[in-house]
Amino acid sequence: MRITAALLEKSSQPFKLTDLELSAPGPDEVRVRVAAVGICGTDLEFAHFFPTPAVLGHEGSGVVEAVGGRVTGLEPGDHVAMSFTSCGTCRTCRHGAPAYCTSFDALNFSGRRPDGTTALSLGGQDVNGHFLGQSSFASHVIAPARALTRIDPALDLDPVGPFGCGFQTGAGGVLNVLKPPVGSSIAVFGAGAVGTAAIIAASLSGCASVVAVDLDDRRLAAARAAGATETINSGSTDAAAALRDIAPGGLDFAIDTTGHEKVLRTAVEALGPLGRAGVIGIGPSESMSFEWRSVLNGRSITGIIAGGSVPQTFLPQLLALHAAGRFPVDPLITYFPFDGIGEAIGAVRSGDVTKAVLTFG
Ligand SMILES: NC(=O)c1ccc[n+]([C@@H]2O[C@H](COP(=O)([O-])OP(=O)(O)OC[C@H]3O[C@@H](n4cnc5c(N)ncnc54)[C@H](O)[C@@H]3O)[C@@H](O)[C@H]2O)c1
Ligand SMILES: [Zn+2]
Ligand SMILES: [Zn+2]
Missing domain, CATH: 3.90.180.10 (Medium-chain alcohol dehydrogenases, catalytic domain)
Incomplete structure (x- = not known):
C-alpha cells in the first residue's frame, strides 16, 4: 500500500x-x-x-x-x-x-x-x-x-508514543533497575524527557531527595514541577559541592542522561559507599574513566537500555499512572x-x- x-x-x-x-x-x-x-x-x-x-x-x-x-x-x-x-x-x-x-x-x-x-x-x-x-x-x-x-x-x-522510548527509559531506570527504597536520595543529571521521567519515578518511589542537575533553568523549573526536591544549574554552580551540601554522606543513587564523561564522573563521585549510578545517556563521550578510589567503596555503575523494561507489562502500568495524573x-x-x-x-x-x-x- x-x-x-x-x-x-x-x-x-x-x-x-x-x-x-x-x-x-x-x-x-x-x-x-x-x-x-x-x-x-x-x-x-x-x-x-x-x-x-x-x-x-x-x-x-x-x-x-x-x-x-x-x-x-x-x-x-x-x-x-x-x-x-x-x-x-x-x-x-x-x-x-x-x-x-x-x-x-x-x-x-x-x-x-x-x-x-x-x-x-x-x-x-x-x-x-x-x-x-x-x-x-x-x-x-x-x-x-x-x-x-x-x-x-x-x-x-x-x-502515548514517547512512553515507548523516552518516558519508559527514565521511569524504568528508576523503577525496574535502581529501585530506590523509600527515603533514599537520588540525583538525575540531565532533565530532558528521559531525566524528567526518572525524576517523576523517583518521586513516586518515595525518595526523600530528588535532585535535578541541568544547564538550562527552564528544564530545572519543569523538573521541580515534576517532583524534584532540589535543582542545581551545573553551568553556574559547582554541582559536586552543591551535592555534598544536600547529601553530606553521599547520594544513594544517581542517573546520567547527558552522555558526557565529565558529568558521569561527577555523578559517580557524588555517591556514598554502596551507591549505584545508572548510565542512560548516549554520547557525545565515547568512553568513561574513573579513579580507582572512586569505585572501590562498593559503588557500582550500571548501563541501562530502555529502562530495563518489558514493554508489554511496564507500559500499561505507566500509562495507568499517567491517566490517574500521577505521571505528569x-x-x-x-x-x-x-x-x-x-x-x-x-x-x-x-x-x-x-x-x-x-x-x-
Ligand atoms: N539508554 C537508552 O535506552 C536510551 C533511550 C532513550 C534515550 N537515551 C539517551 O538518553 C539521553 C537523554 O535523552 P533525552 O530525550 O532526555 O534528551 P534531552 O536532550 O531532552 O535531555 C538532555 C538534557 O541534558 C542536559 N545537559 C546536556 N549537557 C549537560 C551537562 N553537561 N550537564 C548537565 N546537563 C546537561 C540538557 O540541557 C537536557 O536538558 C540521550 O543521550 C538519548 O540518546 C538512551
Ligand atoms: Zn528513543
Ligand atoms: Zn533475544
Missing part, C-alpha cells in the same frame, strides 16, 4: 515527506496506522549514520489495521504503543530482559528484517526501516508483534502536525521543546 513517510534520503539531510510503498505484514508482523510519534534524541543521532535511504522514528502510537497469520493477542482496531523489538529466544530474552536481547542491534538498528528484507520501497528500490521495531515517522508501519503493546482504547493516543509528563510535550517535522526538530535542537510529538490528526 502507499504511505507517507519522512524520508531520510542521505545522512544528516533534512527529512522529506515522501510517498513510499509498504508491503503486507509477514506472518509475525502487524500493520499499524500511526496516530502520533515522538521525536527522541536517538532519531537525530542516527540520522547521521543510519544506512540511507531510510525511515526513522521510534516513539509511535497507533491503531492496528492488519495482522500476520501467526500473530496472537492483537487484532485490527486494537490501540497500541510501539517500542523496541527483541528475538524472544536468546538467554536474556528468556530471562525476561528483552532490552538486553543478544540480537538487539541487528533487530533494531540494521534497517532490515533478520532475513535482509525491508517492508519499505520507493520506485522499486529498497528503503531501510524497521528502526527500533517500527520506523514510525510514517503514516503506517509494519512492526513485529513483539514490538507492540496493546493499550486501553479509552486512552488518548497522542501522548504532559507539560513536557509540544504537538506538531506530521508535516511540521522540520520545525519540530528545530524546536527540539534549540531546547525550546523538551518532547516534540508529531500527530497525523
